[in-house]
Amino acid sequence: MEIPLSRPDITQAERDAVNETMQSPQLSLGPRLGEMERLVADFVGAKFAAAVNSGTSGLHLCLKAMGIGSGDEVITTPFSFIASSNCIMFDGGRPVFVDIDPETWNIDPARIAAAVTPRTRGVVAVDVFGLPADMDPIRETAKRHQLRLLEDSCEALGASYKGRSAGLLGEAGVFGFYPNKQVTTGEGGMIVTDDESIYHMVVSLRNQGRDSHGGWLAHARLGYNFRLSEINCALGIAQMRRIDEILANRERVAGYYLHRLRDLPQITMQRIPTNCRISWFVMVVRLRDDYTREDRDRMLEKLRARGIGCNNYFPPIHLQPFYREEFGYGPGDFPVCEALADRTIALPFHGQLTEPEVDIACQTLRELL
Template sequence: MPESEIPLSRPDITDLEETMVLAALRSGRLSIGPMVEQFETLVATRAGCRYGVAVNSGTSGLYLALRALNIGPGDEVITTPFSFVASANCILMAGAKPVFVDIDPVTLNMDPSQVEEAITPRTKGIVAVETFGNPAHMDTYAQIAARYEIPVIEDCCEALGTVYKGRPAGHFGRVGVFGFYPNKQITTGEGGLIVTDDQRLAELCRSMRNQGRPIPSSSATLSALEPPGSAPSTGSWLRHERLGYNFRLAEINAALGVAQMKRLDDILERRQSVAHAYLDRLGGNPHLVMPTILDGTSMSWFVFVVRLAPSYTGEERDRIVRGLRRQDIGSVDYFPCIHLLPFYQEQFGYRPGMYPIAESVSQRTLALPFFNTISTREIDLVCQALEMLIGQENLTRA
């Protein structure tokens, strides 16, 4: 039994983060300021994209991306049923229909051949998710989308820093969206960031995140959108050219993000060594299936999710998750299938059995504690507890 809790995730905050957040606080400029711009540049550069638009969550970023692409009622958007709910909810929020396709059981991303089969004349986009940070098939989705002249909206909320076949996450779609909730590789507390090479799309997102205010010229990004309290230089503060929202990221959050971005390579390296420690420790266990990372991938690990062998049931997995939690070890059933959520079933008639691979995988996956500062001893305790609980399930079966 661990002496203290081993959480599922824990943000990694150092003196640098504290110093930069304090400096933002003391700067007197708490919104629409230089920290947001710096954060946008750092993340867009990392994604190999020309433009970055910071927003207050990954969900709002995805929603803005769909709106900027003019996706709405009557349109269909293809996505995975095996993801965090926001990757399908953004389609609903835009008024379009999420069309799910089953996943490939090896990488847990959408099966590319099923993506192509699901395309109809109503299909207006593909929300392609790098599930758990794994970029498998992203290049293939992009090729399919190009053939049908529809955009890929890359939901790379879990994949900051991943590189696949030489291309960074965020650069496979017409637009990509990162998320910075505290369980992510880096955090801004809450936050997200849209990346794209498409200037018009970036400008639309920039305007919509800020109440539909006019799009500032690139030479006047700060002065054209003066917040109340400073003398408006252009008079555009109360001009609203389109339906917009307040999806702005505050300077304090952006400062946290800038500090985290400066440490990104160290953070990714540390996460890689934690993942490898788990792989070494659990890789030979016949009751478990480890994550599969394809050749050509430089993986940015978001979580460490293992799955029980196919003979295990959902009830057995749930008992193991509860058993870990009873020992103060964080664990969660990442992810329940989105199409089986009651409101998806009611609105679209999705039913169990429609996406059998996603359903089978989703009954057997469990996330283990995964964060930069987890110790070797804690990893060992997690693995011992997991193995013991799997052993207990086998005793009950016998």
């Protein structure tokens, strides 16, 4: 039996929506784009939403719209998917990492101020594994030092912090719609913001630098093609119409896991502060400190050999070869992140996992421990 690490939640409604779009003569920049944007904006309570062709593109455009460029330092977390840091480098900025909180696994707000230099221009806070970063102290530090604040919510659609939706906790936020995300468009992303100037800039930048008063061949600035097609939007609309059901399914499966993993003394899990609502993205356990990275890697191999999808979310970004080379980072620079990253195991997680499948995954983990 194979239990995949993740799987998109696709029903007949999604298939019908995509098929119906194929009858349309307008496969890009049509009515579905605006509808998808409205659905996400309404769901999170944002004034503006702009769809793009990936979460990475969305992060890139937000930083551009915030004026982050060559030589600018941007503070972020080393414990994340690499795109949350790469986006800083696309226009010549420099990612400056600070270590994470050992319990929430998110950037440690108390460490940010010490990393600020005269060249610091912004912060990219990541809602790691669907748990919002502790944004109030981060916003305070950003304000004090006049830094732009971007929230990478690629993993966190449906999460909230003190009652406010993830994605709206900085000046702009970005959701990702890759197939392992809560909602998928195949590939895609969504920028949300209450800031009209950021919105207008990203809408222009995603569409070859056109703006609303010029024509198709008038380009006000250097732009990109980061558009999301009508086919992708149709899929996303069908998903957004089922968002409550999708999130509830994931929460139910998370419950199966939490119930079974609660009494395992060899592992800990991400701590969810009481003022946060997590949006379940993955099911990651952390092995106790007396397990080594080699122990963890052997366990991953054995889980896979038994048909159980798993992965080491995430290796530290600062230890990726090109980060070491470019910025001189090395082992020991961010010990909290490294100790965690050496010991994580992401177990199979999606909304259609059955209780017997979760049983098998947990039972196998228990045996290997």
